[in-house]
Amino acid sequence: MTNNKRGILDMNAFDARQQESISNPLLKRRTENIGAASVLFYKQPIEMVSASGCWMTDAAGIRYLDFYNNVPSVGHCHPRVSAAIAEQLATLNTNSRYLSDVTESYLEKLKSTLPSALKNVVMTCSGSEANDLAMRIAKTNTGAQGFIVTSTAYHGNTEYVTQVSPSAFKNATCPDYVVTVPAPSSAAFGQDIATGFNQAVTAAIALLKTRGYGIAALLCDSIFSSDGVFSGPAGFLKPAVETVQQAGGLYIADEVQPGFGRTGDCFWGFQRHNVVPDMVTMGKPMGNGYPVAALVVKPHLLASFCHDVGYFNTFGGTPAAAAAAMAVMQVIEQEGLQENAKKIGAYLKQQLTQLSETDPRIGEVRGAGLFIGLDLCDPITAEPSASLATQVINQLRDERILIGAAGPYGHTLKIRPPLCLNLEETDYFIEAIKKVLGRLPS
Ligand SMILES: Cc1ncc(COP(=O)(O)O)c(C=O)c1O
Numbered sequence: 001m002t003n004n005k006r007g008i009l010d011m012n013a014f015d016a017r018q019q020e021s022i023s024n025p026l027l028k029r030r031t032e033n034i035g036a037a038s039v040l041f042y043k044q045p046i047e048m049v050s051a052s053g054c055w056m057t058d059a060a061g062i063r064y065l066d067f068y069n070n071v072p073s074v075g076h077c078h079p080r081v082s083a084a085i086a087e088q089l090a091t092l093n094t095n096s097r098y099l100s101d102v103t104e105s106y107l108e109k110l111k112s113t114l115p116s117a118l119k120n121v122v123m124t125c126s127g128s129e130a131n132d133l134a135m136r137i138a139k140t141n142t143g144a145q146g147f148i149v150t151s152t153a154y155h156g157n158t159e160y161v162t163q164v165s166p167s168a169f170k171n172a173t174c175p176d177y178v179v180t181v182p183a184p185s186s187a188a189f190g191q192d193i194a195t196g197f198n199q200a201v202t203a204a205i206a207l208l209k210t211r212g213y214g215i216a217a218l219l220c221d222s223i224f225s226s227d228g229v230f231s232g233p234a235g236f237l238k239p240a241v242e243t244v245q246q247a248g249g250l251y252i253a254d255e256v257q258p259g260f261g262r263t264g265d266c267f268w269g270f271q272r273h274n275v276v277p278d279m280v281t282m283g284k285p286m287g288n289g290y291p292v293a294a295l296v297v298k299p300h301l302l303a304s305f306c307h308d309v310g311y312f313n314t315f316g317g318t319p320a321a322a323a324a325a326m327a328v329m330q331v332i333e334q335e336g337l338q339e340n341a342k343k344i345g346a347y348l349k350q351q352l353t354q355l356s357e358t359d360p361r362i363g364e365v366r367g368a369g370l371f372i373g374l375d376l377c378d379p380i381t382a383e384p385s386a387s388l389a390t391q392v393i394n395q396l397r398d399e400r401i402l403i404g405a406a407g408p409y410g411h412t413l414k415i416r417p418p419l420c421l422n423l424e425e426t427d428y429f430i431e432a433i434k435k436v437l438g439r440l441p442s
Contacts, residue, residue, distance in 0.1 A: 003409035008167040011405040014040035051076030067417045068404045073285030074331040075420040081288045084327035093320040106322040118296045123317030127256035127283030128156025130295040134279045137305045138250045144214030148204045151180040154226040177213045179204040183227030198239035215249035222269025223258035228407035229373025237273035253277035260285045264342030264369025290324035337419040341369035372415040384411035399432040
């Protein structure tokens with residue numbers, strides 16, 4: 001079976017060429033309004049109208065268990081977060097050029113979760129903006145231009161971060177100043193992932209030097225989500241990070257996916273690897289749906305960047321953004337969501353691993369906390385099977401479960417439910433995946 005490489009936006013995507021065969025006036029309006037930039041999930045797109053906890057409800061009243069969404073990370077429409085946003089919007093919301101106790105209190109709270117060397121925070125509206133700024137700071141401070149990313153990485157949508165997002169390309173490749181390394185997988189590096197990944201990064205640094213760019217930064221999603229979810233063994237990033245820093249480059253930890261307690265053991269994904277980043281970027285779950293993101297950085301790096309060029313972000317860190325983000329932090333703490341991610345995630349992973357032992361269509365099951373990747377394979381050749389993944393995803397939808405795909409071919413199920421997932425919901429998913437696999441040819 002041949003697998004074609006698939007970009008991040010092709011995963012479980014609606015094929016616009018099928019537009020005519022679907023009679024849905026809302027779909028037609030969407031295509032007319034958004035045109036070629038319209039990206040929708042599922043062969044038959046779904047109109048969602050409401051959500052609560054881990055469940056979403058469509059226009060026909062059908063409820064779906066959301067096993068994919070790390071934006072409403074503390075649960076869809078969490079009443080406490082919604083109330084905090086509404087209250088702040090009704091009191092004051094203005095651009096970020098006024099003093100605001102709400103914002104400073106949040107930043108102090110956020111910094112208390114991070115290494116003490118990371119003392120400054122620049123708030124933005126999206127993870128892309130945070131990564132874009134991180135890259136510019138890396139370039140200014142190192143005097144180098146080269147970046148190292150993994151081969152199916154995604155870091156955002158500005159021009160600069162698109163260049164370091166190979167999984168966003170449809171008909172292009174990374175520019176010369178970007179060198180990709182394989183994701184830290186056993187498939188690429190065997191048993192000693194730490195050494196293999198470090199060797200790949202060492203070679204990438206040498207290549208960037210030969211090309212005349214030097215090394216500005218290693219930029220990694222700490223859970224390698226678009227690469228297919230690679231979380232272990234804990235610590236595998238450390239040698240590569242040390243190599244980069246010794247070569248004069250910086251290490252940017254992209255926490256847009258794993259941050260805010262999702263991986264269970266730690267609040268941030270990089271903490272699994274016992275490393276201190278030079279910069280950390282974050283977004284998605286930070287405001288539980290309210291657009292808020294940030295770059296956390298060592299002060300001297302930010303100071304030398306701001307010496308040459310100013311940075312201002314109108315909506316970054318407004319009082320409403322800070323109120324949303326503070327409420328998210330409080331909910332994580334008060335509802336014990338990091339602990340829940342650890343406990344429920346361990347149970348889920350154990351159940352899926354057990355299933356993989358008797359079903360040759362399931363390859364590796366990887367992950368930490370409530371971030372799990374499950375490879376689907378051809379049972380005879382053990383090759384990745386994107387077509388099986390597509391069938392499983394669509395049949396799970398029929399079982400009222402929403403799930404996505406990752407990896408270079410889209411053969412990895414990306415399992416990433418809200419952190420408030422309970423045992424009953426977990427069992428509902430396990431029974432459903434057993435049922436779906438039971439129905440498909442083995
Ligand atoms: C790892 C990672 N970094 C950055 C981004 C970009 O974040 P945003 O869509 O908020 O710009 C994403 C988005 O999916 C991401 O997955």
